Amino acid sequence: MKxxxxxxxxxGNCYLVQSSAGHNILIDCGLSAKKVQQYLAGFGVQIHQLSAIFLTHDHSDHVSGVGTISQRWGVVVYANSKTLEAARLRWEKLHRVAVEQTDRSGAADSGTVRPPAISKYNLQVLPTGAVIWFGSLQVSSFPVSHDAADTVCYTLRENECQATILTDLGCATNVIFEPLCRSDLIILEANHSLERLQKSRYPYYLKARITSDHGHLSNLQSGKILQEIIERSSPAHLVWLAHLSQESNQPEIAKHEISHQLEMAGIHKFPLHVAQRDKPSLQWNGEPAVYQIPMF
Ligand SMILES: [Zn+2]
Ligand SMILES: [Zn+2]
Structure with missing residues (x-):
């Protein structure tokens, strides 16, 4: 698995998973179809070759490109029923807005092409907790606390290697630890620095939403989750920090605040990597993670 x-x-959030047998799946796609087509081409993948797209939840930064991809290329979309229904409504609204915009600009430019009418999305219900296989690649979900219709996170497993993508949650619940402790790769939300968020220009209601149990994880919360994983299992996890806020976080701040939390728990020099916001960045080839106890 890669x-x-x-x-x-x-x-926009999007991860590409490749099985050893050549299945290509996306976890979320909050990018335009054009952009994801361009990114996939960089990995030698054509968009019609996608075996599936899995949705964690229906917020636009996770689903905005998925409706177009499913409609145009017939790619199957898996999510639980509440997420599929909420995402479908969002895609239909996006389509209406696009039609209205082209109709308006079409009045001045007769060459404008109207978006095609919605035909059908290829949607498949995957109940939360169910497991689905693509050859030897296993995909399963578990629920998390976030303010969308019915948010989940995904675990991917093949040949004893496991990855878990844990973003978009407001607090740690017991159910997250078992899959995380067994994962070689952990993609962990580090959304904001609490201090930066409080000083930010965001209105009060937005700050309250982000810091609620149904919002997003702060660096401190992520550090505590990571500490608990390491204490329950081992430090042999590769960790990518993800879903950083542009307004109230920075890669160096996230790494510093999380490392500080770990240092206080006696976990020294734990390597942390940060996924970039707007372009392909980190890559994992399915190797088990190694943590070397620092000598100094
Ligand atoms: Zn998000
Ligand atoms: Zn969200």
């Missing part, structure tokens, strides 16, 4: 971060943040 896993690539194509984009991570409030302007």
């Amino acid at each position: 896993l690539f971060s194509l984009a991570s943040g409030s302007s």
Whole structure:
């Protein structure tokens, strides 16, 4: 199994997973179809070759390109029933807006092409907790606390290697630890620095939403989750920090605040990597993670 971060943040989230038998799946796609087509081409993948797209939840930074991809290329979309229904409504609204815009600009430019009428999305219900196989690649979900219709996170497993993508949640619940402790790769939300968020220009209601149990994880919360994983299992996890806020976080701040939390727990010099917001960045080739106890 290989896993690539194509984009991570409030302007779009998308991960590409490749099985050893050549299945290509996306976890979320909050990018335009055009952009994801361009990114996939960089990995030698044509968009029609996607075996599936899995949705964690229906917020636009996770689903905005999925309706077009499913409609145009017939790619199957898996999610639980509440997420599929909420995402479908969002895609239909996006389509209406696009039609209205082209109709308006079409009055001045007769060459404008109207978006095609919605035909059908290829949607498949995957109940939360169910497991689905693509050859030897296993995909399963578990629920998390976030303010969308019915948010989940995904675990991917093949040949004793496991990755878990844990973004978009407001607090740690017991159910997250078992899959995380067993994962070689952990993609962990580090959305904001609490101090930066409080000083930010965001209105009060937005700050309250982000810091609620149904919002997003702060660096401190992520550090505590990571500490608990390491204490329960081992430090042998590769960790990518993800879904950083542009307004109230920075890669160096996230790494510093999380490392500080770990240092206080006696976990020294734990390596942390940060997925970039708006372009493909990190890549994992399915190797088990190694942590070397620092000598100094
Ligand atoms: Zn998000
Ligand atoms: Zn969200």
